[in-house]
Amino acid sequence: MISSMILFLLAAFVLITSLGLGIGSVSNPQSGFMPFWISLLMLAFSLILFVTAYRNSSSRVRLADLWHKLHWQKSALAAAFLAAYIFFLPWAGYLIATSVLMIVLFRLTSMKTWTAALGAMLAVFFSYGLFSFILKTPLPRGIWGF
Amino acid sequence: MDALNGLFYGFSVAFEFHNLLLMFAGCLLGTLVGVLPGIGPVGAISILLPLTFQLPTAGAIIMLAGIYNGAMYGGSTTSILINVPGETASVMTCLDGYAMARKGQAGAALGIAVFGSFIAGTVGLIGLQLIAGPLSTLALKFGPPEYFAIILLGFTFIVYLAQRSMNKAVLMALTGITLSLIGLDPITSQQRLTFGNINLFEGLGVAPVAIGLFGLAEVLGNLEKTASAKILNVKIKNMFPDKSQWLQAKWAIVRGTVIGFFLGILPGGGPVLSTFISYGVEKRVSKHPEQFGQGAIEGVAAPESANNAAASTSFIPLMTLGIPPNVVLAVLFGAFLIHGITPGPMMMTQHPEIFWGVLASMYLGNVILLILNLPLIPLWVQILRIPDKILYPLIILFCLVGAYSINNSVFDIGVMVLFGIIGYLLKKFDFEAAPLILGFVLGPMFEVNLRRSLLMSQGSFGIFVERPIAIVALIICVILITLPIYQAIRNKYIVKR
Amino acid sequence: MDKIIDSHPEAPYTSRRVKYFHPGDMFVKNNHWLIAAIAAWMLVVIPLISTGEVRAAYPDRSIIILVGFVPGGSMDLSARALAKSAEKILGQPVIIENKPGGTGTVALAALLSQKPDGYTLCGTPSSVLIRVSQFQKVPFKPFTSFKPIIGFAEPQLGIVVKKDAPWKTLKDLVADAAKHPGKIKYATTGVGSTTQAAVDEIAAGHKLQMIHIPYKGSMEALTAVLGGHVEFASLTSELIPSVKAGQTRLLAVISEKRSPKFLDVPTLKELGYNFANDAVFAIVAPSDIDLAIAKKIEEAFAAATKSREYLDALDKINMLPVYYDGKAFDAFLRYHWKVINKNLKSTGAIKEAATLPE
Structure with a gap:
């Protein structure tokens, strides 16, 4: 309805x-x-x-039933952080914004903080390398020029 | 170029080292996304689209087509081993495939799925090779009225064949068309629904919308689930089905191939639908329908053959008319455009290396997938053990970077995230995203061809009735629309009595 | 779909730990670790990429040319050809960054948001500056926001008919159209495009009544001619392969001079119509660029357009080399803006230009 x-x-x-x-x-x-x-x-x-x-x-089915017994907070938080990410990306640049986002996402999927940070670092490092150096597609730069 | 010469030429393109490598990479990646639940070929192709920018066009399309075919093969693995379809075209395989695996026949189930896929895929390609040439000559004769009628027929099929509520499918297709209206009017260049934002002048991109709806939405939906699937710990031995199993599955493969072949060409049909229909047909013609769901080998062979045949033949309308018949091809259509090529009747003559090269590489891909698939299954099983907590954030990262790098636009990331959230909600409310994206892609063609027809005829609708192809298509539309209404009325009448 | 699996008698979902997730947890627990991790990461990342701003002779690092169209299009390929030759002269990489959108205006708007230091330029067709800006309100002024550097290539525009069409010359076609008003249909690459303006100019001269069927791009319009859905079409470079293959006949080219590819085909000007192509591909910089730097870029690009490598590359992608220096291109823009404005207003496509030129 x-x-x-x-x-x-x-x-x-x-x-x-x-x-x-x-x-x-x-x-x-x-x-x-x-x-x-x-x-x-x-x-x-x-x-x-x-x-x-x-x-x-x-x-x-009532509206609440659709989210019953589900960890809907996780999806909602992920969506909220993605929205924030878009907002901050042009300002902070790809490296910083994405690093922060990835740490948050890894935490969301209930990883320990240090593994989350390590995973985020690796993911951002590799994706940046792949696009900037191999594919020569510059990723968004922030106000500090990176 | 006739079909045989073309094929030889195609093989000369496909056997170039880098194309061979790309085809191989595509097949492998495709099998991987087929295996991994949560991300299907649409998501994978849209996310990987930007990676193909640096490649020559033929190579790029070869790789993307490889992903599509690979996914059709890979999807069965998870269906059979863990009862979770790797992608939607493998849903039906779960029913009997998993039952077979529980009975200790996992090897035979996987084997018949792969062989069935190979046979059907190859037959589909032969069809593509033979039909495409004549059809694209014919397609030159298609003017705006014919295109309008055929796209309308496509919409009707999309709705008629919807897997859930028809009403909802109509609404989704209409929403898709509405979204496609955003941007400059293709005829008068007037701004529509752009709110003066220059980022919207050219409308929303197919790729960010598709990545959102099929990639991000899937992850958002899975994030909230705690349950994780258990992998059946079976020893997979004896991948070759024995003789009695072959005999049992023989006709199922043939029927699956035929059904997939035709449904693949139909707009709105495609691999997913063909699996549902072929499974239903098998159950109906079977002498022992009670065994279906309990591990009947036909129940694996038919849908797996059908989806591969459909995957091959769905290239026919794209390569000859420039009309993508299903979601994956809608995204591939976008890939062609990004590489500066408009699929359509001129493609075979102007870009023979692409048409024939892609065709030939799909033949090769089928062979490679057949050879690769069986020995690699243990590897796929290992990959399935990668925990979701690593996988999901990485998929989100791919979605973000993928959406950005198509146009180097942060705006597109926003579009992608927005459609991710929309896709998540659509799923919650039981709407299908497929009619939406098809409406989105077909919408502009529908509009310009309608308006061009009316410009040509100076406002007379007679133009649609005077032309034979157009009138036939329109009559089929009318039948398809009235049929369900008639049935609904009749059912009501019977209930009342 | 999920229903099917759920309804399966022995769905093998084993719910792992049913531990409810509390959003706050993530930040309360291990909060200091999180901050430390982020700080450590930044310590690694920032020095890695931030390049010290050392003022040296221009250019001391790579130059980016923004292009408002997708990779593989004619604007993109032309800019890449120029960039490749210019690198050798400038001694620094010249990188093409595609920013498609807004029919080419997104890249121009993006250029204005960058520092005017000569390290970011924009490759654009003149039509985006002087044609699109008349249809759409755009966030720049066509004459004053940019400093033109060079006009370097143009597409091959022309009027074609199908190979078996009865008209051998444009004159035949015009005579036939005059005899049968409202019967002749023609395709162009879109309303308000240069290709349509050319036909308008012809039609206005003879007061012809023809039906215009706009298509999206040359490829679609060419297909319409070949399928016999329209009698003739006014096209861009895509016409070259079809004319060479004998599928179509070229009646006239729409350019100042005869085309080096079709020397026996007359121009519209020779046939008595005062019309020539107004879509020239150019490189522009922000208007507040340092003039000495602008001059340096202009000289380097001018030299690049003379290289063999560049001319070969253009030939391969069916583009024609032209040359306008910055000043000449500025004059070109001002002259054609007025012509286009008059043309669009007289055909009723627009009432008034959507963007003021200065």
Whole structure:
């Protein structure tokens, strides 16, 4: 039900934008032509999904059940750190940002701190070497030029 | 160039030392990702895509195709030994493969999977070799209306053959098309849904989206699980199935090959679906259906043959029409574009070294995989013992670096992470990611061909009815759409009575 | 899919330790170890890579050329050809860094975020500066944000028909189009592209009515001609192999001078249309670059364009060598910006340029 509502909102947004772009005519379809029809279809199908989900609400799994007995904090934390990583990467550069991220990730998968640090070092070292020297693709540099 | 000359030429390309090496590396890597649960061929190909930048195009595609084929072989190993499919195309193999292993027939199960794969893969390649030439000549005759109709047919198949809810598949395909609308309008260059951000002018990249949905999402989903699979401690001996087992599996291999062959060509079909259908067919035609799930060798032979045949033939629509029929090929399509080549009817004439070279190397790859696979199984079993806690962070690192290095863009890492989270949530809510990525890749083609058709006909929809290929495709669409609706109504009627 | 496995009677999942994970643990326990580990790592890493900033004669380290297109495209390959020859003259590596996106504008924007020290340059087609910027609001000013260094290569633009088409010359085609208004369909590499502008110029001269079917890139447009879905196409360098293979016939080239590859084919200018290619590949620097350094780069690149190696490389990728020095290229940009602006406004593609030129 929640998913159908999110999709419904997405479709509604696209619909409104498409009107702004101009739909054009059939003989000369404009930029809004495709978004308009696709979003109308999406609206219709998300409504169907909503209705069927609502009808079967007795057999519906509750939202909390989906995460029941799972270590969802791990996934959530990993996602949060990845988001932070993107934010800091252009500033800190690949070497520092990735080292920190890898230590965190290794810790998350319940490794001991020193092994995590060692693993992170090795991983970052090898990936940096592979891309910068062998493949000649420079990885992001931070404000200090590395 | 006819099919035979082409093949000889192809072998001359495939036997070049560096191509041979790349094919070998691809097959090995593919088998590895096939073996490792949690990362499938889509993730692997998208993550490794940037590594192929420095290679000549033919070599790069040869390696990526090797990964695809290798994964089809490798996936069975984990299915049989630990009842965990290494990738989705091996799900069906679990049922009887693991049962066989528990009965002490692990060797025979692995053996029949490999031989079946080899036979089916080779047959699929012969099909590719023979059909591709005539079809690409024909494909030149395909104008915008034909392309529109065929892509619409593709969408219909994707939805019709969805493995879960059809409604959800429609929604995912539509979401994919919507995402593909981001960027400059391909016809008028007007900005759409870009919010003025120059990073979005060219739309979201296929690779970051695919790495997120199929690589990162998988790891995020697995991180929260504590349970770990136990490896069956069996002595694997006697890899060659005995004569009675051969006889039993013979027709299963043939049927699996045929099913995989045709489903591979169909848009929305592909290896995964072919395994489900061929398993179902085997169970239905069997004289002893009760043995399925208890270690019937047909239950291993049929799906393993089907997925390899499908993997080979799915190259047909990509190489001749430029339409990727399934997710892996959608990512490969991106790989071609990155190397500056647009797959389509002109590819065979303008880049014969790629078409024939890739084809020939896939023949070789099948042979190498056959030879390599059996002796290497003990090694794969060892690799399966690498603990997840090392593996998962490393996969995340690969995802990050992979997403960055395609366009050297931090923005793409953001896109990848966002789609990783979206993919994780989609799985939670029981949505499939495959229709989404296919909608995303086919979306732009769908749109421009519709709009070009209407420009050509000056707004008349008659253009789709006047052309034979287009009308046939559209009629099939209508049938496929009305069929499930009709069935639903009939079922309701019967229930009421 | 998981369902299938779970429902299997003897699913072999053995839940290991069911120890619940507490997010806080990670930082509370062994906190000092974590900090120590990070500090140690940085001690190793930082001295390893930070190169001391020593001021010496330019260039004392490698030069990066940003390219706003994917590797393997014509802009990328041309820039690589130039870079390879320029390395020998400059005595330092010249590295191509692809930053595709924004139809080439991402790389130009990225250039402006770098220090204007001459170690980061950008290779761009002039069309991104003067054509794309009129369609899209871009974060730079086409005339004033950059200092042009050199214009060095251009694609082969031309108008082709299928080999068995009835038209032998452009004049035949124009006469036929005038006789049958609204019947002739043509393909270009996209709305607002130079290839379309060329056809617009021809059509405007004779008040022709034709149907424009825009394609994405030359390859798709060429396929449309070969499949007979359009009558003619206005294409870029991809036309060369098909004309040489006899699949298509080249009616006119869209450039200032006749093409060295097709000396018997007239230019549009010779045929009386005031139009020539406005898409020239160039190297630009940020506008606040030190003028002495800019001059040094300009001289080195100019010398590089004369090398045999460079000319051979261009020939292989079907590009034509041209030469504009920084000043000439600046004039080129200013002249063509006005022409394009007039053309786009008269065809109704834009109302006003999206970015001011200065």
